[in-house]
Amino acid sequence: MKVTVVGDLLLDVDINGTATRLSPDAPVPVVDVAGIRRRAGGAGLVATLLMRDGHDVALVTALSDDDGARHLRRALAGVELLAGPPLAPTPTKTRVRIGSHPMVRFDEGCAPAPAPAATAQMLAAVDSAEAIVVADYGRGITFNADIRAALGGAARRVPVVWDPHPAGSEPVPGTAVATPNLAEAIGLVKTAGADPAGADAAKAGKRLLERWGCDAVLVTRGEAGAVLVDGKRDAVSIPAPATPVSDPCGAGDRLAGSLAVYLGLGMDLPDAAARAVGDASLFLAEGGAASLVMEAGGTGTGPEGAAPDRVAADGAAADGAAPDRVAADGAAADGVRLARAVRAAGGTVVATGGCFDLLHAGHARTLAIARSMGDCLIVCLNSDRSVRRLKGPHRPIVSMEDRAELLLALSCVDAVVVFDEDTPEACLEKLRPHIWVKGGDYGPEELPETRLLAGWGGRCLTVPFHPARSTSGLAEALAKVG
Incomplete structure (x- = not known):
């Protein structure tokens, strides 16, 4: 299937090691680094997962010309990379793990940036897609008027799955499914509550459905699964398989990509959503984003x-x-x-x-x-x-x-x-x-x-x-x- 991913590209860096002693300078652990691994994050992770599934993937994004961009180009070998001119440094998220346990994360250059100009090739990739995933990480790509117009037109022909961000833009009308997580959904509609049995997820999903003009909203709830709201039926609670999770990074990206593919294949929405939730759980059970090493170093190899x-x-x-x-x-x-x-x-x-x-x-x-x-x-x-x-x-x-x-x-x-x-x-x-x-x-x-x-x-x-x-x-x- 020809899938186009539209969104913000990040560089994820994992520093893995062990800690057996405290620093003499301060009561903090000393991490003996065993490996440093870089991979494409954000929309790049969605594109990577879809490519690994065997799909023909185009990535419409913005890409700088710095050292981080060089790592991203290598990590995205096999993806048709269609990038606007560089307007800001490559946003980088560096995670330090001891064993499988995350200890700290450093973010660099992750503030919103001006939306890049859209090229003819970028718009053509949207127009020719059989399914589209919008991976909005709040960096500005979805604010581009030409790209939004192309997405609005595509939404009338093919399924568009939109993974929103609090600092990003609203999904275009006609979006097949928007997939905010519970915190994002509640924050966007200012709904209070502790999500008893999915009630707050359903309420927030319904209000977002009305505001955005989407066909459906799938509010993800971590290990509790997701709640599907589409206006055609009562809210549907979708349980997630019990999965041991040390780091949930990438689950939303896995879900959005799978959901777009299943809808593109003609699957009914509830079935597609249930299978996408299952795919996200399986992805985490296999190690999640940290297991998808695109460029490695310091590992002994x-x-x-x-x-x-x-x-x-x-x-x-x-x-x-x-x-x-x-x-x-x-x-x-x-x-x-x-x-x-x-x-x-x-x-x-x-x-x-x-x-x-x-x-x-x-x-x-x-x-x-x-x-x-x-x-x-x-x-x-x-x-x-x-x-x-x-x-x-x-x-x-x-x-x-x-x-x-x-x-x-x-x-x-x-x-x-x-x-x-x-x-x-x-x-x-x-x-x-x-x-x-x-x-x-x-x-x-x-x-x-x-x-x-x-x-x-x-x-x-x-x-x-x-x-x-x-x-x-x-x-x-x-x-x-x-």
Whole structure:
């Protein structure tokens, strides 16, 4: 599904460590930093989650030209980023955690900023969407008159889910669902009370429904679930599954994105809302936003802000030099060692595989998206013998040594492991990645590797298929040139 996210982009920084002593300067804990991880927050988190679900995502936002923006561009690889001119520094939220427990948060540059001008490409992304999420974080993007007009027009054709902010603008009339949390809803309508069994949520939701002209308001209530008000029925209380939560960060973003997709698929509103609440609970149970590492450093897998050392299958470091050889043994020691090191540091191991004969833009997009999902990307590469069995005697066009070298030349690839079998199962058994990524127009349940990864708690994900870009098509074009 083509989903457009409109909203404010933030940079989230997680500093994780341990604390075993107090400072001699003051009675405060000393945090021994184990890792610093950066990820896209705000509308960037919504876009990231939707991209990981396999949707074609465009992000309409404002982006500065500072160091924070550089981290965000890397974190959002795979998302079509449509940004207005920079008008303010990148807003940054830095969280310090001891273990899984948040200790303190520092906010920089998070005050409202002037709304950026809208480009033709930004407006076109709104007009062409099949579903839209507005992630308003009070930074000004939703005040742009042209963007609001485009959203108002889109709301007459496709579902628009609007996650509001106290410092942001009101949803456009016709918005399918607005999703304030309880504190926001009560604050917006100045309703007092302690929310007995959802009564205050229903009352606040009804008043916001009348004020905003939305089709529905879904007031989220944390672990208590949500209350749906739509004017067609009595307020519906939606319970949330019991979930242990150490940090609720990102739950609202997960809910809004899921809700827009379900409505875009034609699901009835109550069912879509219930499933979105369930998705948010599952997201928190899996670790929430803190588990979505886009750029890591200081975790034992590489220097701060950098990727791990990149290795070829024979153990040669890939620091710009080509490997002297590639071992097609299906379980190259350094690929396995890299995976173990990243896991031991608490990181996420991502793997993908294929022949990668005649590397093209479709490959590059898939690899960039895959790398954005974790702390390292290991490519399982079919050997020459394997390719010949699968593709015929005239393939591969490029030898496995050269294919490995080209893959390692990409900054998003951390290691290449060559396997000689027809399928990568034996290779995956030894790498045991958290995520296996494939490009295609099918669902993860269709992948033969899904059951294998489930055996150690991993999962399979697919990314959008680009039919106009293929090795076969490129080979045919080259044959015509020859």
